[in-house]
Amino acid sequence: MLNSVAPEVKSPEGPHAEALLVWYDRHRRRLPWRALPGEKPDPYRVWLSEIMLQQTTVKTVGPYFQAFLARWPTVDAMAESDEEDILKAWAGLGYYSRARNLHACARFVSERLGGRFPDTVEGLRQLPGIGAYTAAAVAAIAFDRRAAVVDGNVERVVTRLEALETPLPQAKPRIAEIVDGMTPADRPGDFAQAMMDLGATICTPKRPACGLCPYLPFCRARREGTQETFPRKAPKAKRPLRRGAAFWIVRPDGWVLVRKRPDKGLLGGMTEIPSSVWSEDFDSSAAVNHAPLKAKWRKLPGEVGHGFTHFELAVSVYAADALLSTKAPPDCRWVRLDDLDGEALPTVMRKIVALVRGN
Numbered sequence: 001m002l003n004s005v006a007p008e009v010k011s012p013e014g015p016h017a018e019a020l021l022v023w024y025d026r027h028r029r030r031l032p033w034r035a036l037p038g039e040k041p042d043p044y045r046v047w048l049s050e051i052m053l054q055q056t057t058v059k060t061v062g063p064y065f066q067a068f069l070a071r072w073p074t075v076d077a078m079a080e081s082d083e084e085d086i087l088k089a090w091a092g093l094g095y096y097s098r099a100r101n102l103h104a105c106a107r108f109v110s111e112r113l114g115g116r117f118p119d120t121v122e123g124l125r126q127l128p129g130i131g132a133y134t135a136a137a138v139a140a141i142a143f144d145r146r147a148a149v150v151d152g153n154v155e156r157v158v159t160r161l162e163a164l165e166t167p168l169p170q171a172k173p174r175i176a177e178i179v180d181g182m183t184p185a186d187r188p189g190d191f192a193q194a195m196m197d198l199g200a201t202i203c204t205p206k207r208p209a210c211g212l213c214p215y216l217p218f219c220r221a222r223r224e225g226t227q228e229t230f231p232r233k234a235p236k237a238k239r240p241l242r243r244g245a246a247f248w249i250v251r252p253d254g255w256v257l258v259r260k261r262p263d264k265g266l267l268g269g270m271t272e273i274p275s276s277v278w279s280e281d282f283d284s285s286a287a288v289n290h291a292p293l294k295a296k297w298r299k300l301p302g303e304v305g306h307g308f309t310h311f312e313l314a315v316s317v318y319a320a321d322a323l324l325s326t327k328a329p330p331d332c333r334w335v336r337l338d339d340l341d342g343e344a345l346p347t348v349m350r351k352i353v354a355l356v357r358g359n
């Protein structure tokens with residue numbers, strides 16, 4: 001697919017959109033949410049994919065996108081669903097506030113806007129869960145509005161084109177300015193997608209295929225042989241380690257206790273194996289004080305590790321047996337073991353279940 005040499009562009013001024021669009025017309029990626037050439041994009045699909053793609057790879061999103069579309073083919077269908085069902089279908093994608101905002105946004109568009117997404121950046125910014133990036137991306141891709149769309153791929157391309165020494169994230173405003181200057185009035189939606197595709201398939205983090213790049217004649221980093229060193233990044237602060245405990249309790253008929261997390265906060269509204277708070281000074285010797293029920297708790301060998309954006313987590317897992325008559329405490333309920341996979345369990349909870357099953 002990417003085996004031809006890019007057309008040579010003879011402008012001395014800088015990278016022109018035209019060269020990139022010529023390349024895009026030949027090499028664009030086929031993505032499940034993307035309209036085919038000549039097809040009108042569906043704003044619902046574009047919006048859904050952009051929300052899913054935040055902090056998540058194209059490969060991971062693909063099956064989720066297809067499943068969501070099969071179940072909720074329109075924004076009105078999604079608006080009529082329960083938030084709980086959306087959270088269940090979202091489980092595993094991470095950053096769960098996105099799923100709750102997805103539902104809130106679908107309801108807003110369906111109930112207040114007659115099922116039509118606004119077609120401007122400003123209009124889109126008014127919707128729940130839509131920030132500056134998503135508004136620009138949806139406006140450009142779904143409505144062909146001229147907007148500077150900058151994702152991680154585009155940041156890489158631009159910092160290399162300009163050999164930009166300012167590290168990320170400080171370089172973001174300058175990158176947005178550059179992209180704005182590059183974005184054409186004609187076909188801005190295709191331009192935005194072309195920049196993303198260029199970053200994803202040619203201007204890759206390691207070993208970019210500069211020989212195939214339509215911007216080769218204009219790339220400062222390539223000229224200096226430093227392309228792989230961009231973008232510059234400010235050193236990351238080490239993430240703190242928090243600790244906690246999770247409590248696995250099963251009835252003789254095989255039902256297990258789960259709990260709904262509070263709606264606000266980390267993993268809000270998701271289902272959990274009842275857990276303690278997670279803190280840096282967690283007192284492991286008194287972990288069972290956090291158990292949802294009094295029982296003969298035993299600590300299972302091993303520990304579950306999980307990385308969140310701002311901290312690392314290590315969870316010890318305790319197991320116990322309940323009686324058939326044991327009542328579920330407030331916010332908790334019993335779930336059949338076989339039904340656990342269909343619950344809105346975030347990845348860290350799935351890891352806890354896997355540790356229990358491995359013991």
Ligand code: SF4
Nearest residue numbers: 203210213216219227
């Ligand atoms: S020439 Fe190479 S480094 Fe420069 S934009 Fe193209 S692929 Fe990226």
